[in-house]
Amino acid sequence: MGRDKGRLMSGRIAVLDPVGQPSGIFGRRLNSDSPMSAIHDPTNQPRDTAENLSSLKMAPRLDTLDGKTVYLVSIQFAGSREFLEELQLWFSKNRPKVKTVVREKKLGWATDEPELWQEIKENGDAVVFGVGG
């Protein structure tokens, strides 16, 4: 490959950094009908800009859960639904004034499911997602 001009007089050589540059772009939101295989689909790149994605806000908290409806949403990982059902049993026994509703995501842990989110918005006050990992 010939004499390498990158070799310096001192025996040191200069090489290029192989690592990609920061973009500020984090995970995108999938369409409700996106299959799991679409997670890395470049045609479905982040809808939001880096600025929007980096300024996500936390929602205001509730004063109390009594009299409120808490959705327990399984993300479909093994054991998730069963864990949340045990949590539901705990609430019914220890915090009976809290109404809990168990729901399962339809498509997968990473998918956006606006219909479910809308249902929670209309009928619920808080949500527990689980169980990741």
Place this chain on the structure above:
Amino acid sequence: MENDYGIPSAPVVSARFADYMERDCQSHGVPLRYTFPPYPVGWVSREILKGYVQGNDPVTGIPITEEIINALTQPLTDAEKNFKARKRPERERLLEPDTEEDLRRLFIENGWTDGLPIILPTEERVAEMLTGTDHAPDEQVGMMSVTTNEERLKYTVEKCAVIAVMAGCRPEHFPVILALAASGRPSMPSSTTSFASMMVVNGPIRNEIGMNSGLGALSPINYANSVIGRAWTLMSINFGDVRPGATFMATTGTTINYNNMCCAENEENSVWAPFHVRKGFKKEQSVVSLFRGWNVRMLGMAPTKTTREVAMQVKGMGRSYTYLIDPLVAKNLKDHEGFDDLAKLSEWVADEMQMPLRRPEAINFIVVGGEVNPFWVATDFSYLQTVPIDPWIPSAGIKKDARPIRMPVAVTCKDGSCGLRL
């Protein structure tokens, strides 16, 4: 839910991922209030799960239920209201000059390689690689992350040349590398389930750069197959930002990640139209098709009455199937079992598999092999996409070395030169 719907949420993630979620919060600038039960959560008894719910978060020591209730009811602090994402600094084009020995160590110790020796990407070598395309070095090719939620790093044509040099490629391979990069897909996505990927090249470039589609196409006996497949992984590591335990969580991993089953289709000996033609491309187009899944099995040893029944030996393995079949299998299926149209074969397999979601279009066949034995390689891989290579080829044609580097090709002795015949 927090940002878009204004609904307070309490995400629950197993304690194994506590540090991962901490980094996730820092990256996204949103300090979600996690609760971490013990693990594993999957495939344990209800009694154990009940114990998790009634017990403490092993990370914080706080009772799980109390922590969930607090997450939903305790007012946000000022720090939580004003949380900011951490930004990474831009990276310099060149690393600090050092000796070759030190730089090799640096690349390995920084996790920029697959652990095997690399060619150091000096400016001269990278410049030579750039002769393999007409595209400008500073043209952005794409963005990639091995995760679904972490930052996507961006990369240029020059960055891709750096990867190609490291992998041991020559400029003739570079258009394929750029097509892979343009896909934006990492070969080793971060899933605890240990994803494997596969790439198959179709079209004229296969033969022009000496790829192997015949005998041992999936074995390490071909230069182009080896370095191109490796380059996909090196770009996944460096563009996709692989950091073991942080962004890369494959619990067992898979050796397929080393080379990604890089091969070409044996179009010349196939009885069917090439894979890319069946996907709507022209035969004279050069493309690379990408697949992803988990499992790979060799089939053909167990006796069956018909060739097609071999496909059933992986029944239940997945929701998608991609079979690499030797040309002998293809000939038999067409000539003796009536599958003159591959769509008919996909339909037959979909019916016989009794898949929960019947999807004949998710059953793929690619002809690969040296006609030594009618064998199959069955995978549960999904077809992801086909990426054109031609846009990355120089207008003057593929940039070849004066004497292109080629490994020995499979030969059949016809004249006694093998020494076994006088």
